Amino acid sequence: GENVEQHPSTLSVQEGDSAVIKCTYSDSASNYFPWYKQELGKGPQLIIDIRSNVGEKKDQRIAVTLNKTAKHFSLHITETQPEDSAVYFCAASTSSASKIIFGSGTRLSIRP
Amino acid sequence: DTAVSQTPKYLVTQMGNDKSIKCEQNLGHDTMYWYKQDSKKFLKIMFSYNNKELIINETVPNRFSPKSPDKAHLNLHINSLELGDSAVYFCASSQVTGTGILVDTEAFFGQGTRLTVV
Numbered sequence: 001g002e003n004v005e006q007h008p009s010t011l012s013v014q015e016g017d018s019a020v021i022k023c024t025y026s027d028s029a030s031n032y033f034p035w036y037k038q039e040l041g042k043g044p045q046l047i048i049d050i051r052s053n054v055g056e057k058k059d060q061r062i063a064v065t066l067n068k069t070a071k072h073f074s075l076h077i078t079e080t081q082p083e084d085s086a087v088y089f090c091a092a093s094t095s096s097a098s099k100i101i102f103g104s105g106t107r108l109s110i111r112p
Numbered sequence: 113d114t115a116v117s118q119t120p121k122y123l124v125t126q127m128g129n130d131k132s133i134k135c136e137q138n139l140g141h142d143t144m145y146w147y148k149q150d151s152k153k154f155l156k157i158m159f160s161y162n163n164k165e166l167i168i169n170e171t172v173p174n175r176f177s178p179k180s181p182d183k184a185h186l187n188l189h190i191n192s193l194e195l196g197d198s199a200v201y202f203c204a205s206s207q208v209t210g211t212g213i214l215v216d217t218e219a220f221f222g223q224g225t226r227l228t229v230v
Contacts, residue, residue, distance in 0.1 A: 098168050100219055102154075
């Protein structure tokens with residue numbers, strides 16, 4: 001079945017620096033790749049997503065890239081701020097949306 | 113105006129008991145899910161329903177029985193609770209928009225139910 005691997009599991013960066021989280025997926029039928037942010041005591045919340053027909057997407061300080069050939073996708077956060085501290089999950093799903101498979105999560109800490 | 117609401121938020125119970133978690137979404141979505149998040153934060157899908165019909169059962173023990181009375185509700189009943197069932201359970205819903213490769217499947221999550229079995 002579909003498997004999504006995510007690295008690193010923890011990431012600590014200085015405030016103002018960039019953070020990069022990488023994921024790989026196994027099911028070539030996957031065509032939708034969302035990223036979720038989970039703050040303490042809350043449910044995951046979508047922050048950005050990318051479809052398989054797009055190689056890159058940007059929304060202010062957040063960008064995602066997708067390499068379909070290599071089955072890699074990445075999250076880039078620039079000019080990090082304290083409120084970016086959270087657990088981030090990548091995910092993959094197919095057109096049927098019968099299941100959304102999540103990566104194992106990255107705990108991002110921003111050092112002041 | 114909570115999009116996906118689940119109750120209760122916290123549930124502490126003894127081994128062997130039976131308990132239920134309720135979930136409701138007011139987004140008009142066709143698909144609902146239950147996910148289990150363990151202590152290491154790993155989110156694992158348990159069930160997926162589309163228009164009240166079970167689509168996915170990810171080898172979850174029979175002690176877990178989801179029920180969807182209508183497409184806005186997906187409740188989770190757990191029999192004979194075990195220590196290993198302790199986790200945070202998330203309900204979510206989504207609506208597929210677009211077709212083929214032009215698909216969006218944004219899932220909205222509830223706030224979670226922290227189940228502790230003692």
